[in-house]
Amino acid sequence: MRALTWHDKHDVRVDTVDDPEILNPRDAIIKITSTAICGSDLHLYDGYIPTMQAGDILGHEFMGEVVETGPKSTLQKGQRVVVPFTIACGSCYHCGKHQYSACDNGNPADNQDIGQEMYGQPMSGLFGYSHLTGGYAGGQAEYVRVPFSDVGPIVVPDGLEDDEVLFLSDILPTGWQAAENADIEPGDTVAVWGCGPVGLFAVQSAFLMGAHRVIAIDHFPHRLELAKKFGAETINFEQSKTYEALMEMTGGIGPDAVIDAVGLEAHGFFVDNVIDQIKASLFLGTDRTHSIRQAIHACRKGGRVSMPAVYGGFVDKFPLGAFMEKGLTLKTGQTSVQHYMPALLHAIVEGKIDTTFLISHRMSLEDAPKGYKMFHDNQNEVTKIVLKPGFAVAAQ
Amino acid sequence: MTIATDDAPSTTSKLNEERASGIAAVSQSRGDDLIGRSVTINRPRDELFAYWRDFSNLPSFMDNVEQVDILSNTTSHWVVKAPAGRTVEWDAIITEEKAGELIAWTSAENADVPNSGRIEFRDAGARGTIVTATIAYDPPAGVVGKVIAKLFQREPAIQARRDLRRFKQLMETGEIATAAWTQKQRDEEKA
Numbered sequence: 001m002r003a004l005t006w007h008d009k010h011d012v013r014v015d016t017v018d019d020p021e022i023l024n025p026r027d028a029i030i031k032i033t034s035t036a037i038c039g040s041d042l043h044l045y046d047g048y049i050p051t052m053q054a055g056d057i058l059g060h061e062f063m064g065e066v067v068e069t070g071p072k073s074t075l076q077k078g079q080r081v082v083v084p085f086t087i088a089c090g091s092c093y094h095c096g097k098h099q100y101s102a103c104d105n106g107n108p109a110d111n112q113d114i115g116q117e118m119y120g121q122p123m124s125g126l127f128g129y130s131h132l133t134g135g136y137a138g139g140q141a142e143y144v145r146v147p148f149s150d151v152g153p154i155v156v157p158d159g160l161e162d163d164e165v166l167f168l169s170d171i172l173p174t175g176w177q178a179a180e181n182a183d184i185e186p187g188d189t190v191a192v193w194g195c196g197p198v199g200l201f202a203v204q205s206a207f208l209m210g211a212h213r214v215i216a217i218d219h220f221p222h223r224l225e226l227a228k229k230f231g232a233e234t235i236n237f238e239q240s241k242t243y244e245a246l247m248e249m250t251g252g253i254g255p256d257a258v259i260d261a262v263g264l265e266a267h268g269f270f271v272d273n274v275i276d277q278i279k280a281s282l283f284l285g286t287d288r289t290h291s292i293r294q295a296i297h298a299c300r301k302g303g304r305v306s307m308p309a310v311y312g313g314f315v316d317k318f319p320l321g322a323f324m325e326k327g328l329t330l331k332t333g334q335t336s337v338q339h340y341m342p343a344l345l346h347a348i349v350e351g352k353i354d355t356t357f358l359i360s361h362r363m364s365l366e367d368a369p370k371g372y373k374m375f376h377d378n379q380n381e382v383t384k385i386v387l388k389p390g391f392a393v394a395a396q
Numbered sequence: 397m398t399i400a401t402d403d404a405p406s407t408t409s410k411l412n413e414e415r416a417s418g419i420a421a422v423s424q425s426r427g428d429d430l431i432g433r434s435v436t437i438n439r440p441r442d443e444l445f446a447y448w449r450d451f452s453n454l455p456s457f458m459d460n461v462e463q464v465d466i467l468s469n470t471t472s473h474w475v476v477k478a479p480a481g482r483t484v485e486w487d488a489i490i491t492e493e494k495a496g497e498l499i500a501w502t503s504a505e506n507a508d509v510p511n512s513g514r515i516e517f518r519d520a521g522a523r524g525t526i527v528t529a530t531i532a533y534d535p536p537a538g539v540v541g542k543v544i545a546k547l548f549q550r551e552p553a554i555q556a557r558r559d560l561r562r563f564k565q566l567m568e569t570g571e572i573a574t575a576a577w578t579q580k581q582r583d584e585e586k587a
Binding site: 018019020021023024025026072087089090091092093096104105106107108109110111112113116125134135136137144145147148 | 436438523524554557558559564565569570571577578581
């Protein structure tokens with residue numbers, strides 16, 4: 001089959017590799033019909049995530065048709081399914097509590113050593129996201145092997161297009177969980193750093209959860225426009241001072257809840273951020289963290305901090321004093337996608353959540369390397385690229 | 397002599413005397429290195445005990461154990477992978493058994509790698525069962541052998557942790573997770 005493979009920083013290629021096979025009883029093989037490039041794929045593209053190996057197949061947002069099933073799979077050939085990016089067994093203690101991203105068993109035993117050493121306990125497996133998360137082949141390919149197919153994939157009802165439901169795989173549940181982690185109360189003002197897909201879904205979700213006002217922060221005009229469409233007020237941090245603007249817009253109180261949907265590739269020439277970039281290039285620290293610092297600084301006393309943004313390692317200059325003195329609460333984590341999928345699918349069917357607005361480009365899987373470069377170089381206009389293995393290759 | 401005053405298991409002790417008492421607690425212990433690993437498995441105690449008690453099941457989750465032949469109710473013959481494509485073999489004797497609770501074993505005289513250990517099963521309420529493996533062993537060919545073993549990822553402390561994870565996976569999910577996507581890749585992983 002054809003598959004998008006990682007080779008090095010800024011070097012991804014479409015290669016011909018072996019087709020996947022059923023290996024365990026609960027497996028299924030999915031023929032991919034749509035797969036998206038995620039903002040967090042750019043972290044891999046930029047070489048920020050350790051434990052990548054040349055030839056790794058990327059992609060953790062995908063859906064398709066069931067073409068083969070293991071004896072214990074509950075799926076049937078021909079069904080259309082969206083696959084959650086978290087690989088969870090459904091039978092361990094954490095899955096029982098719906099903490100699917102903390103599944104004990106989704107990550108192969110040998111790979112769990114890395115997470116155990118880095119984080120104290122290993123996390124679940126993820127598709128196409130380094131060997132830290134299992135080393136599973138991703139879905140930016142013609143076919144993919146899906147473990148625990150009786151727990152993860154959700155069957156798509158007839159009449160829904162791929163583009164309407166594809167984002168159930170990651171970014172919609174991630175944006176929803178981000179808003180849920182902000183413990184929004186009626187009348188709240190919620191500030192969201194980053195108007196990428198997760199930030200934009202967090203904006204929509206926050207309103208659905210009863211936020212009175214949502215303030216979206218970014219520097220890409222087109223992305224701020226999209227946030228505005230969903231009713232958010234905006235701050236362009238290249239034109240306005242974020243902290244001062246937030247304080248004035250909230251009558252000197254600060255936002256009740258803050259959501260960092262930016263993470264380790266924060267843009268902007270702030271002093272601490274530039275220092276972080278220098279350190280990252282010298283391997284002195286892996287994570288660049290301006291947005292979370294600013295969010296903590298701006299958050300009102302006793303407020304809530306939600307951090308869907310991806311961080312991998314250690315940070316310094318974390319404002320622990322402000323965090324303690326103001327009595328803030330922080331909630332974060334990889335998304336427990338399986339927990340949110342059914343309700344969010346229902347919300348899509350009911351028309352309560354719009355997903356297709358996000359897609360700016362559709363292209364063939366063969367054009368994926370071009371897509372990565374476009375997404376990396378032009379984040380204003382490129383909001384979401386969906387790869388379709390069946391699509392014709394664009395003319396050069 | 398310093399004896400720890402805390403409640404931490406002797407396998408986690410920094411004190412040599414405390415570790416020695418941990419080794420002594422393994423019945424008929426052989427060897428002077430001690431490993432302890434616990435894992436919580438979301439299955440009933442009796443079910444886990446029964447699977448483990450049939451030693452011929454052990455190669456299904458112990459990566460470096462190639463084969464276990466049952467010789468009698470208390471004796472078995474083990475063939476275990478060693479570095480550089482070698483295998484080591486020994487007879488194991490069950491020295492203590494409490495149904496549903498514990499199994500202790502020791503290697504017979506003249507074992508290639510003298511070893512002994514115990515596996516214990518304790519109820520953990522709604523979380524299932526806490527399984528604790530305590531292994532006392534002599535590393536092959538002393539310190540150099542241990543370094544070589546580590547390079548080949550056959551270092552017993554790492555191996556024990558991984559084997560317990562695989563046991564948990566098999567008991568909780570009915571299969572052992574693999575990131576391979578072809579049978580060929582999986583066979584190479586196991587080799």
